[in-house]
Amino acid sequence: MSPEDLAFFGLAGVAVVTALLALLVRELVHTILWVSVFFVALAGLYFLLAAPFLGVLQLGVYAGAVTILLLFGVMVTRKRIFSREAATGIGPAPLGLALLTIVLLATGAATASTADRPLAMHPVVALANTLFGIDGGWLLLLGLTMLGALAGAIYLVREGRE
Amino acid sequence: MVSLVGIAPWSPEIVLVAAALLVFLLDTVGVKRSELFAGLASGAAALALLFVVADAGFAPFALVRTVDPSAVDAAPAGGLYAFSSLGLLFQAIFLLTAFFVALASASRPSDEKGSAIFHGLLLIATTGMLFVAVAADLVFLVLAIEVTSIATYLMVGYTRRDPRSLEAAMKFYIIGALSTALSFFGVSLLYGAFHSTSLVALSGALGGTTQPTLALLGFGFLLVGLGFKVTAVPFHAWAVDVYDGAPTDVSAFLAGGSKKIGVFAFFLVFIGPIAFFDARGAHCLTACGSVYNFHPTLAVSLGVLAILTMTIGNLLALMQRSMKRMLAYSSISQAGYMLIGIAVGTAPALAGATLQVFAHVFMKAGAFLLVAGFATIGIGPLIDDYRGLGARRPKASVAFALMLLSLAGIPLTVGFVSKFILFSAAVQAQGFFLVLAIAGLLNSAVSVFYYARVLKVMFMDRAEPVPAPLPGPPVAGGSEPAVLAAGGFGYGRATAIALATIAIVVFGIYPQPLIAAFQSAAEHFVLTGA
Amino acid sequence: MTSLPLADLLGLSAALLGIGLFGILTRRNFILLLIAVEISMNAAILNFVIFSAFLSGDAGVNGQAAAVVLVGLAATEVAVGLAIVLALNRQRGSINVAEASSLKL
Numbered sequence: 062m063s064p065e066d067l068a069f070f071g072l073a074g075v076a077v078v079t080a081l082l083a084l085l086v087r088e089l090v091h092t093i094l095w096v097s098v099f100f101v102a103l104a105g106l107y108f109l110l111a112a113p114f115l116g117v118l119q120l121g122v123y124a125g126a127v128t129i130l131l132l133f134g135v136m137v138t139r140k141r142i143f144s145r146e147a148a149t150g151i152g153p154a155p156l157g158l159a160l161l162t163i164v165l166l167a168t169g170a171a172t173a174s175t176a177d178r179p180l181a182m183h184p185v186v187a188l189a190n191t192l193f194g195i196d197g198g199w200l201l202l203l204g205l206t207m208l209g210a211l212a213g214a215i216y217l218v219r220e221g222r223e
Numbered sequence: 224m225v226s227l228v229g230i231a232p233w234s235p236e237i238v239l240v241a242a243a244l245l246v247f248l249l250d251t252v253g254v255k256r257s258e259l260f261a262g263l264a265s266g267a268a269a270l271a272l273l274f275v276v277a278d279a280g281f282a283p284f285a286l287v288r289t290v291d292p293s294a295v296d297a298a299p300a301g302g303l304y305a306f307s308s309l310g311l312l313f314q315a316i317f318l319l320t321a322f323f324v325a326l327a328s329a330s331r332p333s334d335e336k337g338s339a340i341f342h343g344l345l346l347i348a349t350t351g352m353l354f355v356a357v358a359a360d361l362v363f364l365v366l367a368i369e370v371t372s373i374a375t376y377l378m379v380g381y382t383r384r385d386p387r388s389l390e391a392a393m394k395f396y397i398i399g400a401l402s403t404a405l406s407f408f409g410v411s412l413l414y415g416a417f418h419s420t421s422l423v424a425l426s427g428a429l430g431g432t433t434q435p436t437l438a439l440l441g442f443g444f445l446l447v448g449l450g451f452k453v454t455a456v457p458f459h460a461w462a463v464d465v466y467d468g469a470p471t472d473v474s475a476f477l478a479g480g481s482k483k484i485g486v487f488a489f490f491l492v493f494i495g496p497i498a499f500f501d502a503r504g505a506h507c508l509t510a511c512g513s514v515y516n517f518h519p520t521l522a523v524s525l526g527v528l529a530i531l532t533m534t535i536g537n538l539l540a541l542m543q544r545s546m547k548r549m550l551a552y553s554s555i556s557q558a559g560y561m562l563i564g565i566a567v568g569t570a571p572a573l574a575g576a577t578l579q580v581f582a583h584v585f586m587k588a589g590a591f592l593l594v595a596g597f598a599t600i601g602i603g604p605l606i607d608d609y610r611g612l613g614a615r616r617p618k619a620s621v622a623f624a625l626m627l628l629s630l631a632g633i634p635l636t637v638g639f640v641s642k643f644i645l646f647s648a649a650v651q652a653q654g655f656f657l658v659l660a661i662a663g664l665l666n667s668a669v670s671v672f673y674y675a676r677v678l679k680v681m682f683m684d685r686a687e688p689v690p691a692p693l694p695g696p697p698v699a700g701g702s703e704p705a706v707l708a709a710g711g712f713g714y715g716r717a718t719a720i721a722l723a724t725i726a727i728v729v730f731g732i733y734p735q736p737l738i739a740a741f742q743s744a745a746e747h748f749v750l751t752g753a
Numbered sequence: 754m755t756s757l758p759l760a761d762l763l764g765l766s767a768a769l770l771g772i773g774l775f776g777i778l779t780r781r782n783f784i785l786l787l788i789a790v791e792i793s794m795n796a797a798i799l800n801f802v803i804f805s806a807f808l809s810g811d812a813g814v815n816g817q818a819a820a821v822v823l824v825g826l827a828a829t830e831v832a833v834g835l836a837i838v839l840a841l842n843r844q845r846g847s848i849n850v851a852e853a854s855s856l857k858l
């Protein structure tokens with residue numbers, strides 16, 4: 062086993078386990094903790110996959126901003142910080158559907174060609190050219206989404222004098 | 224280099240975003256007048272509509288044409304966007320919905336809280352819909368859908384004091400975010416299979432990749448993700464609660480407009496690339512079965528989805544006591560008719576489905592706007608609350624009756640025209656598609672029952688003895704004044720409803736030019752796949 | 754330069770999507786639902802990164818660009834979700850979807 066393989070399986074294991082823990086623990090604050098570890102593990106995977114820019118972005122946006130937002134949400138919405146998820150039974154149907162999805166995708170993955178070639182390292186300049194080039198349509202749409210989100214979200218949370 | 228010529232084709236989008244920014248700006252500096260915002264929004268939508276109609280080749284408006292005619296329906300080159308006549312028709316439909324909703328909302332109270340947000344988000348959502356109609360790239364497409372989705376989640380919750388509206392927003396948000404995640408997962412698989420996110424790269428469909436399993440899974444996830452957007456059964460459950468809980472004017476926009484971006488996305492993903500790949504396009508225009516011939520799984524699964532959606536939507540609509548929930552279920556069953564067009568996939572079928580989307584602007588959005596109007600004059604949310612309305616509000620009741628008859632597909636209404644084109648296309652396609660046509664006809668027959676029940680309640684049943692108008696309607700939330708001008712509806716809403724009713728009748732009696740335009744657009748779409 | 758098996762990588766994203774779906778179907782707390790959706794979204798982003806790493810040139814760069822845009826989009830979604838949570842909380846003091854009693858789930 063090469064060091065890369067070890068790192069991959071380690072990070073993948075951490076990602077799966079923390080994702081599960083985040084959804085299964087009872088304390089919401091613990092959930093936020095686990096999900097932040099999950100985000101960091103994914104950032105590690107991005108570094109491993111020769112996408113360092115995305116790794117940094119993942120750390121900044123997800124492990125940083127989104128985690129803080131979620132923590133903030135938990136703290137504001139409950140008087141007691143250590144609030145709990147209401148106990149609900151887990152029926153066989155959701156579990157079955159989730160497992161079916163995984164099995165379906167895993168069979169798809171198994172058919173994927175596994176040509177053993179080096180991972181492509183894309184220069185950040187090329188990435189910038191794609192994002193901000195003449196066809197910068199993706200970013201434009203993202204900006205439009207953010208405009209709507211900003212205006213609406215501010216309105217929803219603002220304490221109006223009503 | 225960005226030149227003025229380069230951005231001219233985007234005039235409609237620029238007009239809408241500029242109007243949205245102006246609305247937010249006016250709100251920030253303290254100008255808070257609902258009619259002003261509604262006027263700005265409907266004016267911007269009308270101006271954008273003018274551009275789009277000119278671009279679609281409507282000769283009298285040729286002067287304001289902004290898209291180079293040679294760029295429309297050109298062979299797809301692989302960029303992020305492409306102009307097609309069918310896409311332009313969809314743009315016109317979306318703008319028409321936004322126009323009606325903005326016009327009707329001019330009748331809401333002048334000092335209504337959140338009016339600026341409602342109209343600003345309406346404009347942004349409509350911009351996203353316009354981008355959907357020109358998408359030629361999967362990421363671009365799903366991002367454009369997302370622009371609309373995020374704006375509509377917030378629109379549903381804009382009456383933030385009304386718990387039902389916020390709960391509907393929460394539910395809408397979760398389902399919408401899930402559908403986005405699934406769509407993007409599908410797109411990522413397709414990217415892996417085709418090494419590109421461009422729709423042109425997909426033109427080989429399953430034959431154009433070395434990894435057909437990944438591609439099939441990708442198409443599958445995208446089908447589920449988009450299925451949520453068009454409220455196909457079994458991904459429909461959210462729609463009823465959201466349409467029911469949302470402010471009724473927002474329901475009109477959701478059911479008449481924003482839901483239909485899913486229909487066009489279906490066209491792009493499941494018909495465009497496949498049709499383009501299929502060199503038989505030319506003789507497929509009328510009858511060669513379907514463009515899916517080479518991969519029947521897709522056609523059959525879409526067909527089954529269509530039958531399920533129609534039938535379950537109709538059966539549940541039969542049992543509803545609330546007017547908005549009945550209309551919401553009917554909206555689900557109507558999505559099933561549109562799915563027939565997608566499953567059949569020939570040019571006439573696409574024309575039929577597009578006509579159905581077009582008709583929906585007038586009949587479904589119109590019906591929701593009218594229900595919102597009835598709420599302002601103190602009519603309750605239940606169907607039984609409409610008892611004897613025909614005698615008390617004859618004009619509005621006749622308009623409502625026409626909308627319901629059109630939804631049921633009664634001749635001389637636009638709803639009949641669209642269903643006729645759609646079902647005859649399915650019959651032409653033969654084989655399995657004959658089943659779809661029969662299922663559609665049976666469902667139309669079933670749907671007549673619940674529409675007729677409303678008519679009976681309105682016109683045949685005697686009114687209750689105390690029809691005192693109740694202030695503070697429970698459905699729409701907010702505080703609408705009990706009495707307004709123009710029969711209690713306000714002039715804006717009355718005008719919007721009158722226009723919609725006239726359109727239902729005019730296009731129902733004289734549909735020929737409409738059919739011709741939609742047919743030729745659909746043929747171009749099937750031929751060029753863009 | 755490293756090389757990793759594509760199938761294993763895709764297996765990981767499949768597992769993450771499955772976990773996200775499972776969470777959406779079983780959890781009732783709005784914040785947990787939000788996190789479940791984010792986990793699914795991360796599965797899609799991971800997929801883009803994986804495929805982009807196996808492609809060279811423009812095709813590969815496109816996948817990474819899509820991933821960058823998706824990260825921004827997901828953060829926007831979380832912000833909107835939290836705005837809805839805060840507004841609901843102010844109104845009622847509970848954010849459990851099951852308690853949204855006036856609408857049937």
